[in-house]
Amino acid sequence: MRVTLLGTGDTTGTPTVGCGCDTCERARELGVERSRFAVHVENGRTGESLLIDLSPDFRSQFLTHDVPLPDAALVTHIHFDHLDGLGNAYRVFDDLPVHATGEVDPVTEESVAGTIRRKYDYLDRVTVHDHDPMAPFRTCGLDVRFVPVDHPPLLCYGVVVEDPETGAKCSLTGDTSYGIPEASRAALVDPDLLLADGIVPASAARRHPLGGKHHDDDGVPRTFGTKHMTREGALDLAAELDADRTRLVHLAHYYPADEAFAEPLAVDGEAYDL
Numbered sequence: 245m246r247v248t249l250l251g252t253g254d255t256t257g258t259p260t261v262g263c264g265c266d267t268c269e270r271a272r273e274l275g276v277e278r279s280r281f282a283v284h285v286e287n288g289r290t291g292e293s294l295l296i297d298l299s300p301d302f303r304s305q306f307l308t309h310d311v312p313l314p315d316a317a318l319v320t321h322i323h324f325d326h327l328d329g330l331g332n333a334y335r336v337f338d339d340l341p342v343h344a345t346g347e348v349d350p351v352t353e354e355s356v357a358g359t360i361r362r363k364y365d366y367l368d369r370v371t372v373h374d375h376d377p378m379a380p381f382r383t384c385g386l387d388v389r390f391v392p393v394d395h396p397p398l399l400c401y402g403v404v405v406e407d408p409e410t411g412a413k414c415s416l417t418g419d420t421s422y423g424i425p426e427a428s429r430a431a432l433v434d435p436d437l438l439l440a441d442g443i444v445p446a447s448a449a450r451r452h453p454l455g456g457k458h459h460d461d462d463g464v465p466r467t468f469g470t471k472h473m474t475r476e477g478a479l480d481l482a483a484e485l486d487a488d489r490t491r492l493v494h495l496a497h498y499y500p501a502d503e504a505f506a507e508p509l510a511v512d513g514e515a516y517d518l
Contacts, residue, residue, distance in 0.1 A: 245386070245405070245412045245518045246286040247437055249493065250295075250305040252510040253278030254443055255325040257301070258497040266501035276511045279304065280325040281494055283416065283439065284311045285386065285405055292384035294318065296403055296416060302329030309513055316341045316383045320390070320418045321400035322352070322359045330364055337369050343383060345390050346374030349399040356399065377401060378431065382408075391428035393420035395471050404431050412518035415485065417441050419494060422458035422466035422477040433485045436518045442478035442492030442509070444468050445499060475499075475509075489516070 251257075258278040259268035271277065279301040286293040295314035299305060306313065317340060319327055333340050344357040352359065357374040364370055375381055380389050387408050390401040395418070402418040415435035417424065424432075432438070449456030449465040456465020458477060466477025473481065475492060482490040491510040505511065 245407045245410070245414065246288060246515060247414050247518060248284040248286070248309060248311050248515040249439070249491065249510050249512060250284050250309055250311070251279040251282040251297075251299045251301055252493045252495060252512050252514075253280055254494050254496040255280065255323070256497070258495065258504070260497050263497060265497060267497045267499055267504045270501040270504060271497075274505060276505065278495055279512055282329070284309075284314065285384075285414065286311065287385045287407070289407075289409060290385035292316075294384045294386060294388075294405070296320070296405075297326040298329035298332070300325060300328045302332040305512070313337070314340070316343065318342075318388065318390075318403060319344045319356055319360060320403060320416075321395065321398055322356055323398070323419070326419070327360070327363075330360070330367070330370065333367050333370050340370050341373055341383065342370055343373045343375060343381070343388070345377055345399070345401060347377055347399060351397050351399075356401075378427065389431060391431045392425055393418050393428060394423040394425070395419045395421070402428060402432060404435075407518070410518075412436050414439070414518060415487070417473070417478070417481070419472060421471060422473050422481065424481070429485065434487075435485065436488045437516050438482050438485060438487035438490045439493050439510075440478035440482055440490060441473045441494045442475040443472040443494055443496050444474060445503060446474040446476040448498050449474065479508075
């Protein structure tokens with residue numbers, strides 16, 4: 245199982261359009277990018293591949309990185325930086341199965357799967373498949389589960405991908421605070437590779453109108469505002485899950501320039517063989 249990080253940025257990416265902050269300038273100097281979130285998982289045994297989330301940067305991601313077009317896709321939630329790349333399916337695919345949860349969100353009164361069907365009803369080459377949270381299903385020869393996480397006010401899911409033949413496991417937290425339910429933590433545990441939301445360093449919580457949440461014993465916030473983990477929260481979660489390797493993703497340009505490209509913060513194009 246080969247995992248390629250096509251997009252490791254938050255909703256504006258790094259460099260951010262029109263931004264001349266030190267971090268965006270440093271990214272330009274280094275020639276690195278954090279485009280909007282997407283992860284490509286290739287099953288070497290079957291020759292099939294799976295795309296987790298459909299970034300608005302879909303076109304540039306697949307032109308830039310040496311990965312095949314996916315045979316199926318997953319959608320973790322309905323925010324535009326995770327879904328709106330699906331429009332690229334027009335004229336690109338003969339058929340693209342898209343997997344999402346069928347759990348109805350009390351805020352939108354629709355499931356993620358239902359929103360995709362409504363929003364992209366003109367894409368006759370896309371077939372949407374509903375799944376229950378925590379229920380395993382197989383696609384591209386891999387066992388997959390959507391696991392509930394905490395990204396208010398909308399329902400959002402992390403993802404567990406396992407190779408049934410080799411036992412290789414990749415866990416993705418999805419967009420989430422540190423308040424991930426215990427059952428989901430149990431599903432995410434012991435991955436060969438953990439991709440964890442670590443949008444900003446904990447110090448940035450001072451600038452958020454809501455501050456931070458889920459403080460550790462030293463008072464360090466593990467959640468930025470209410471929706472995303474801080475770097476410190478993501479690393480605490482990685483230790484709890486006993487991840488063999490951890491990469492932080494969904495990263496904002498609010499990291500100080502001297503920290504923004506340090507380990508274990510990911511950049512686009514990283515690839516891992518599990």
